[in-house]
Amino acid sequence: MRIAITGSNGQLGRALQRELAGQSLMPIDLPEYDITDLGAITAAVRTYAPDLIVHTAAITDVDGCERDPDLAYRVNVLGTRNIAVAAQQSAAAMVYIGTDYVFDGTQQAPYREDDAPNPLSVYARTKWLGEEYTRRLVNRHYIVRVAWLYGDGPRNFVRTVLRLADERESVSMVTDEWGSPTYAEDVASALVRLVAQPAYGTYHLPNDGVCSRYDWAAEILRLAGRTGDLQLVPSQNYQRLARVPGHVEMRNYNGAEVGVTMRPWQEALRDYMGQQGLLA
Numbered sequence: 001m002r003i004a005i006t007g008s009n010g011q012l013g014r015a016l017q018r019e020l021a022g023q024s025l026m027p028i029d030l031p032e033y034d035i036t037d038l039g040a041i042t043a044a045v046r047t048y049a050p051d052l053i054v055h056t057a058a059i060t061d062v063d064g065c066e067r068d069p070d071l072a073y074r075v076n077v078l079g080t081r082n083i084a085v086a087a088q089q090s091a092a093a094m095v096y097i098g099t100d101y102v103f104d105g106t107q108q109a110p111y112r113e114d115d116a117p118n119p120l121s122v123y124a125r126t127k128w129l130g131e132e133y134t135r136r137l138v139n140r141h142y143i144v145r146v147a148w149l150y151g152d153g154p155r156n157f158v159r160t161v162l163r164l165a166d167e168r169e170s171v172s173m174v175t176d177e178w179g180s181p182t183y184a185e186d187v188a189s190a191l192v193r194l195v196a197q198p199a200y201g202t203y204h205l206p207n208d209g210v211c212s213r214y215d216w217a218a219e220i221l222r223l224a225g226r227t228g229d230l231q232l233v234p235s236q237n238y239q240r241l242a243r244v245p246g247h248v249e250m251r252n253y254n255g256a257e258v259g260v261t262m263r264p265w266q267e268a269l270r271d272y273m274g275q276q277g278l279l280a
Helices: 011-019 038-048 062-067 069-090 122-137 157-167 184-195 213-224 265-275
Strands: 002-006 024-028 052-055 093-099 141-146 170-174 201-204 229-233
Touching: 002 011, 002 038, 011 024, 011 184, 024 038, 038 069, 052 069, 062 069, 062 122, 069 093, 069 122, 093 122, 093 184, 122 141, 141 184, 157 170, 157 213, 157 265, 170 213, 184 265, 213 229, 213 265
Parallel strands: 002 024, 002 052, 052 093, 093 141, 141 201, 170 229
Antiparallel strands: none
């Protein structure tokens, strides 16, 4: 299979390249490729003629999107439109990587794939519009929402918590923002299983279970054998530009129906930290 991967230098892009090492791959990322240039990116993709495009590229800096909404729109919305057009012209299927932030976090029950989004921030709205372009322009599409993604690389939540524990006497974490820590390698593996069958549609594929940012940080420090103090703080104590959902649990209903399930976030975290040499 010929597969194009946008955002190939990101955490999920690198994980996908490892998972798909036996396939013919076209990595797409700056500076060689600019997804906001419609003519250039569609020409490049047509020349490669992929069977599948996995679109992971996005601006994911939530507060940064508030500071520069035009850039967020250009990359997350128009860039996705351009990739969808490229998929359409190449007769390729497309995977779009979405986010739990399309929901507002007020629902008492877990969110299913067909629950109505209500994005609260520029980032969330641009990711939702990216979903809409994918649905409208590509018949054979998979929209895969993930949450709190981390993976191989020097910058992610796990490494940030450990760095702060090294630098400070105590680490402050919010207790009223809940989600599902999700390991990029697990998402990559799940995507390979998902695209092996033509069950197109919308999927929720975070690691199983939810926790607060505080709980996640506490588990990271526990696994690393750190004894540093961890402080509980409410989110209103932090000055953020973007509104973020308070409690989002996404239920993997559609994926489970076709045999694609995700392991608990605690198990995935332990594996990641073990592979990175971060365990006590």
